[in-house]
Amino acid sequence: MKVANRIPSTTWDVTIGEGHHLKVSLAYDKDTGILREVVFVGRGKSGHGLDDMLSELGIKLSRIIQGRDPESGEDHEP
Numbered sequence: 001m002k003v004a005n006r007i008p009s010t011t012w013d014v015t016i017g018e019g020h021h022l023k024v025s026l027a028y029d030k031d032t033g034i035l036r037e038v039v040f041v042g043r044g045k046s047g048h049g050l051d052d053m054l055s056e057l058g059i060k061l062s063r064i065i066q067g068r069d070p071e072s073g074e075d076h077e078p
Contacts, residue, residue, distance in 0.1 A: 007036065022054065037062040
């Protein structure tokens with residue numbers, strides 16, 4: 001998973017519902033240890049349903065964690 005190559009991360013195997021398996025990676029700032037990104041990876045085909053939704057959710061959640069607007073990615077004005 002690419003996140004692990006860029007910054008320290010922990011990856012978890014998660015099962016939701018009745019047998020839907022995915023991996024959740026939490027990536028941390030290497031200097032402060034603060035959570036910076038969340039990545040969800042399912043086991044379905046890329047470009048289909050749940051995987052697309054999980055990818056978009058991970059991007060938006062990571063932006064929120066970083067203090068950015070979840071939709072535009074622009075810095076959030078307090």
